[in-house]
Amino acid sequence: xxxxxxxxxxxxxxxxxxxxxxxxxxxxxxxxxxxxxxxxxxxxxxxxxxxxxxxxxxxxxxxxxxxxxxxxxxxxxxxxxxxxxxxxxxxxxxxxxxxxxxxxxxxxxxxxxxxxxxxxxxxxxxxxxxxxxxxxxxxxxxxxxxxxxxxxxxxxxxxxxxxxxxxxxxxxxxxxxxxxxxxxxxxxxxxxxxxxxxxxxxxxxxxxxxxxxxxxxxxxxxxxxxxxxxxxxxxxxxxxxxxxxxxxxxxxxxxxxxxxxxxxxxxxxxxxxxxxxxxxxxxxxxxxxxxxxxxxxxxxxxxxxxxxxxxxxxxxxxxxxxxxxxxxxxxxxxxxxxxxxxxxxxxxxxxxxxxxxxxxxxxxxxxxxxxxxxxxxxxxxxxxxxxxxxxxxxxxxxxxxxxxxxxxxxxxxxxxxxxxxxxxxxxxxxxxxxxxxxxxxxxxxxxxxxxx
Numbered sequence: 464x465x466x467x468x469x470x471x472x473x474x475x476x477x478x479x480x481x482x483x484x485x486x487x488x489x490x491x492x493x494x495x496x497x498x499x500x501x502x503x504x505x506x507x508x509x510x511x512x513x514x515x516x517x518x519x520x521x522x523x524x525x526x527x528x529x530x531x532x533x534x535x536x537x538x539x540x541x542x543x544x545x546x547x548x549x550x551x552x553x554x555x556x557x558x559x560x561x562x563x564x565x566x567x568x569x570x571x572x573x574x575x576x577x578x579x580x581x582x583x584x585x586x587x588x589x590x591x592x593x594x595x596x597x598x599x600x601x602x603x604x605x606x607x608x609x610x611x612x613x614x615x616x617x618x619x620x621x622x623x624x625x626x627x628x629x630x631x632x633x634x635x636x637x638x639x640x641x642x643x644x645x646x647x648x649x650x651x652x653x654x655x656x657x658x659x660x661x662x663x664x665x666x667x668x669x670x671x672x673x674x675x676x677x678x679x680x681x682x683x684x685x686x687x688x689x690x691x692x693x694x695x696x697x698x699x700x701x702x703x704x705x706x707x708x709x710x711x712x713x714x715x716x717x718x719x720x721x722x723x724x725x726x727x728x729x730x731x732x733x734x735x736x737x738x739x740x741x742x743x744x745x746x747x748x749x750x751x752x753x754x755x756x757x758x759x760x761x762x763x764x765x766x767x768x769x770x771x772x773x774x775x776x777x778x779x780x781x782x783x784x785x786x787x788x789x790x791x792x793x794x795x796x797x798x799x800x801x802x803x804x805x806x807x808x809x810x811x812x813x814x815x816x817x818x819x820x821x822x823x824x825x826x827x828x829x830x831x832x833x834x835x836x837x838x839x840x841x842x843x844x845x846x847x848x849x850x851x852x853x854x855x856x857x858x859x860x861x862x863x864x865x866x867x868x869x870x871x872x873x874x875x876x877x878x879x880x881x882x883x884x885x886x887x888x889x890x891x892x893x894x895x896x897x898x899x900x901x902x903x904x905x906x907x908x909x910x911x912x913x914x915x
Contacts, residue, residue, distance in 0.1 A: 471898045475588055478508070479897065480564045482546075482580050483573040489524055489547035490614050498524045498610050501546050505587075505608055512591045514606065519626075521618040524610030528626070531590065531604035538915035539603040540908065541632040541871065543861070544583025544639065545612035548575035549886045556888035570891040578885040581892035582638035582878045582900060583608060589904020601912035605632060609861075612639075615659075615821025616861045623861075623868040633915050634834045635865045636907060638900060640877030643724050643851045645893070648842035651875035652828040652835065653753065653854035654862055655787040658794035659820025660801055662687065662782040666813050670766070671776040680776060681812040684765035687780035690805055691760045698744035701758045703804045709791040713754045720852045721749050734881045753854035757787045758801075785820075787856065794822035823860025828872055837910035838874040844910075845903035876903060 485501035488494040502518050502525040510516045514529035524547065551561040551574050559565040561574040571581070586606075593600055607630065609619050623630060642649040664683035671680060696702055721727075728740055728748050742751040751757070765780030767773035786797050798819045809815045828835060830852060839850045855875065862873045878896045879885060 470592070470901065471894055475897075475901075476566075476894070478588075479571065479581065479584055482584055483564045483571070483575055484562055485546075486562045487547050487575070487610065488550050489611050490550060495524075498547065502527050502608075502610060505546060508587060509606060512587070513594055514590075519622065521611075521622060523614075523618045526610070526619070526622055527606070527608040528629075529606040529608075531600050533603045537601070537603050538634070538911060539605065539632040540911055541605040541607055541630060541635045541865075541869075542583075542586050543635055543637045543865070543873075544586065544606075544608050545579045545610065546575075546583070546608055547610045547613045548578065548580070549613050551888070553888065558889050561888075561890075566894075569895060570893050571897075572889055572891045574890055576890050576892040577879045577883040578890065579612065579639045581897055585878060585897050585900025586636075586638060586904045588897075589901045589908075592901055593905050593908065601908050602915075604908070605630065612859070612861070615657075615823065616864075617821065619861050620864045620868065623864060627868060630869055632869060632871050634911060635862075635869070635871050635873040636838070636876060637859065637862065637873055638876050638878050638903075639859055640855045640857070640875045641879040641881065641883075642877050642896075643727065643853060643881070644730065645880055645895075646846060647725070647848060647851050648839075648846035649851045649853055649877050650830065650835070650839050650842055651853055651855045651877055652830045653790075654826040654875070655753075655756070655789055655854075655856055655858055656792065656794055656825035656863075657821070657823045657858040657860065658786045658788060658798050658801075659822070660784045660786075660798055661818045661820060662690065662780075662784070662805065663816040663818070664765075664780040664782075664809075664813055665778060665816075667776070667778050670778050673774045673776040676776055681810060682776050683813050684763075684777050684780040686810065686813050687763060687765065687782050690808060691763060691782060691784075693804075693808060694758045694760070699742050700744070701756070703758070703797075703800050705800050706756065706758075706797065709793075710756060710789055711791070713750055717754070717852075717854075718750075721747075721753075724749070724851055724853075730881055752856035754789055756789050756792060759785055759787070761785055787858065788825050790825045790827045792825065794824065798822070821860070823858045824863035826859075826862045826866070826873070827854075828874075832872065833914045834872065834874060834911060837914035838876060838907060841903055841906035841910045842876060844906040845899055874907075876907070878903075 666683040766777035
């Protein structure tokens with residue numbers, strides 16, 4: 464077969480494209496048939512590689528669970544990933560249809576190309592490669608691939624509890640994080656947690672004429688803007704009382720590791736297209752993203768949104784917020800504090816309804832653990848060069864749950880590049896990273912077999 468990149472073949476690229484064509488958007492019920500079909504495709508792929516596979520129904524979307532050949536005396540490794548993807552909006556900003564994969568300049572463009580289909584498929588193809596070469600795996604291997612990560616994994620914790628014995632393992636490995644730059648192997652030892660909150664503000668019963676009633680009736684959209692504006696002081700510190708309670712200082716060894724990374728602030732400027740990096744005073748951009756908590760407004764709406772002017776005083780306003788959290792912040796406590804903070808500011812004439820959303824605990828791994836050292840050796844073997852040690856600004860809510868329920872730590876072995884545009888139009892994944900992930904999987908299993 465034609466060699467596309469290193470050991471990557473036409474057959475592997477075809478399979479990757481098949482996987483990406485499933486419009487497996489978990490948050491939107493119109494995609495339910497695509498979710499079920501995608502789970503079934505995974506079942507067939509893993510079964511074809513020799514795994515014992517079951518597709519489990521949940522109150523939401525299916526979980527795909529696969530077990531490889533099992534032998535006593537070998538460590539058990541659980542590979543976690545997800546097949547659900549983010550919505551494609553705004554569709555007009557995509558260069559090509561988001562569920563029709565397109566190859567250009569060595570990159571595949573499609574929704575889910577990186578997050579997480581490319582990364583989990585690299586592990587599956589890695590297992591296929593090892594089995595084809597050796598007829599066996601060096602560890603007892605489990606795949607757990609869910610369809611709800613992009614909506615906070617609401618049913619996975621219960622699934623872990625129910626299947627605790629079947630999922631018992633020595634270590635979990637996840638490729639759903641990033642590399643600091645192309646070709647630089649990256650080990651992530653920390654994730655931020657998350658807490659989501661929605662605000663619904665209501666003033667008058669109906670939209671009003673802003674000339675007739677403006678100045679006599681409070682505008683809930685203006686109140687919403689004030690609430691959002693109250694979140695930060697002039698130095699971009701979060702003003703919610705107690706927000707920083709329990710936040711540890713950044714360790715000196717971390718500052719040293721991060722200072723050695725290749726000009727991360729210049730990369731951030733290039734990838735984001737912003738003219739200036741900014742945020743909480745007293746910290747670098749990396750420190751703010753990886754080791755400091757944040758409060759962000761993700762959306763605000765109300766009133767007239769069409770072309771031109773409509774002189775309306777809106778009846779309602781809506782705000783979507785998320786808080787990214789670090790050890791040892793508790794999402795539920797942060798939400799309670801935030802709700803108290805907003806409630807205290809609501810003026811008479813406007814009512815506020817607050818709806819807590821999904822949450823996820825932050826996670827921090829000791830990078831000196833034997834499994835972590837094995838993972839670093841595998842990364843170096845797969846990609847070459849010194850391994851970058853980082854935390855990740857994003858969240859994978861289930862990782863802390865693996866520790867709580869399965870008593871297993873998680874290795875975070877990212878394959879995403881800073882410009883992969885995950886969650887955005889023109890999401891992409893380099894074939895070099897798909898091939899590298901396949902190599903990484905083989906090295907990882909061998910290193911863990913020796914270390915555990």
